[in-house]
Amino acid sequence: MSGSASIGGLASGLDTVSIVNQLMQLEAVPQSRMQTRVSTEQRAVNAMQTLNSRLASLATTAADLAKPTAWSKLTATSSLKDVTVTVGASAAAGAFSVQVDRTALSHRLEHASAVGYDAPGTVPTSVRIDRLDGTVAQDLTTDGTLRGLVTAINDPANKTGLRATAVRVGADASGQDQFRLVVESVATGASSDFTLRDAADGTSPILGGASTRVGRDAQVTVGGGIVATSATNTFKDLVPGVDITLGAAATGLADIELKLDPAATIRSVKSAVDAINSVLTEIDSLTSYNPATKAKGMLAGDSSVRELRGRLLDTVFPTDGTSLSTLGIQTDKNGRLVLDEAKLSEAYKADPDAVQRRLTADGTGFLDRVAEVATAASDKATGTLTQAITGRTSTIERLNDGIEAWDLRLELRRTALTRQFTALETALSQMNSQSSWLAGQISSLASSSGS
Structure with a gap:
């Protein structure tokens, strides 16, 4: 604000302060438009950041599931309740027997x-x-x-x-x-x-x-006559990736079986499908438009986000021309993925290696392609969505710089207007004084002439 004194309306009777404020409102219209755009751009950035987080999470989920270790899901059973089995990532399906010779003391x-x-x-x-x-x-x-x-x-x-x-x-x-x-x-x-x-x-x-x-080591005999000992009741990696633990009362022969767990595999695939649908739902919300109400999502005009949705859905169509519907994975009429768990379970039981290849093979597997699309959008350095966020953030910074410049410009304009109206009031006051003086002089002359 200007430091100039204001004598608004003293001589003219006008509310010059109100006039200046109204003029300043008109002067500030461009700045208000910039502030509105900053608010809109910031909401768009927030929406993109939320979507980017979902995509990054999807990329991690899909990439983890595409790893071979994610498919080494085995269940272990023991015929003796006092002999428990823990299965690691390096374990392979199979069966063997363990005779408990003695427990550790x-x-x-x-x-x-x-x-x-x-x-x-x-x-x-x-x-x-x-x-x-x-x-x-x-x-x-x-x-x-x-x-x-x-x-x-x-x-x-x-x-x-x-x-x-x-x-x-x-x-x-x-x-x-x-x-x-x-x-x-x-x-x-x-x-x-x-x-x-x-x-x-x-x-x-x-x-x-x-x-x-006397303290003693635990001892078991595996198969026909392979003896193994352990200072504790746990035999680490008794066979690769498999730990055997003896209860204090363990005795006798335990039959151990390691077999693939289709249910665990189906849960993993379902988690990926759910994550993809979550991203698709987010995109639909952000790009939606209702012709009746004219309501639209925050990113309704962003074609790159709509293209991202298409690329995610395209991952369900293998490049070799086959269909994932035989594995129970397909799209519905709403543009979402659906998983037929029974069909996937049946296919996995019939040929687990073939299912794994179709879902995880480099460049062609469903999960690998999902990870590729999600990473291409959300990568911290090169992601398309990341770069869009960076671009909009730069726009916000430029707009804020412009708004700040307008603050100075408006302050100078208010000072100028205040000075102009102050000068007007001063001039009118002087004119009023001169008018009163002249009127007095004329009145005096008239009195003199009459006498």
Whole structure:
């Protein structure tokens, strides 16, 4: 706004402030049009960004499903409930038997002497954990009580790899509760063995010595006589891509079967079809036009978006002239994809490799072509939709620069108009003053003549 003083209407009686404001409204019409276009362009950019996100998600979904690992979907069954099977991506269909010879056990010591839990001097103040695998022994400091030893063994900071429990076994003659110490390795396997001794001499047993349950590895026999062992009850990659886990009570012969899972494959294909239809629905909404109401979508005039819809639908028509309808995939009258899950399941069971090729083959497979179309539109650097967003964003920036320039131009125009009307009022005021003076002079002359 101008710093010039305004004396609107003082001499003329006109509301010059209102006149200036109305003139400024007319001057600001071009700027208002630019602001309206910025708002429209921004809504279009927002719509394109939403569509671009859907396309990027579709590209990822289709590309992932086109990978060979996505089709290695197997279900695993075991004839023993205590033998479970986990299938990885590298597993292949097949069957084999597993005889459970033994499960893995931890190393455990059950000490002979029963003592009071807080009775002092019942255990050494320094107890040595001697691991029998040749590693360096570990000395624990205690307060000379069973409680102190249990606490030291179980303290995470000591990282003993053991767990200790005091088990109440009765009371002595004076009625004091008596406890025996049980210590067990956290890990299972033959290498989990250890002893507890008085650290003072490194040889004397504590608490009257202990009976020992020796740790052991789990063992299974696969097929006719292939023996496998594991320090835990899980056999990693017992066969490529297949882990076998034994329950604590597992025993006997387990028949393992790995077979293709058509249901999982159908779910994957359906997820891709649903993602494509989601994009098509979004495009239809953005490019729609209702002749009756004249209502139209945000991108109704954008031919590139309509062309993108056509390219997505064209992916269902293989370039080799075959039809995906034999796999249950086709278009309906509304321009959407439909999936006949029963037909796809039947085709997959009959020839899974052929179905996989028709859906995933480089350049010709349905999912590969969907990924190609979606990526061509949404790629962060070269995508057609991405570039359109960039172009519209640049237009918005230019318009905002123009709007800012108009702010200065309008401010200068308001200052000029204000000065003009102020000058007018000043001139009229001076003229009114001169008119009053002249009238007074004439009146004086008339009076003089009459006398």
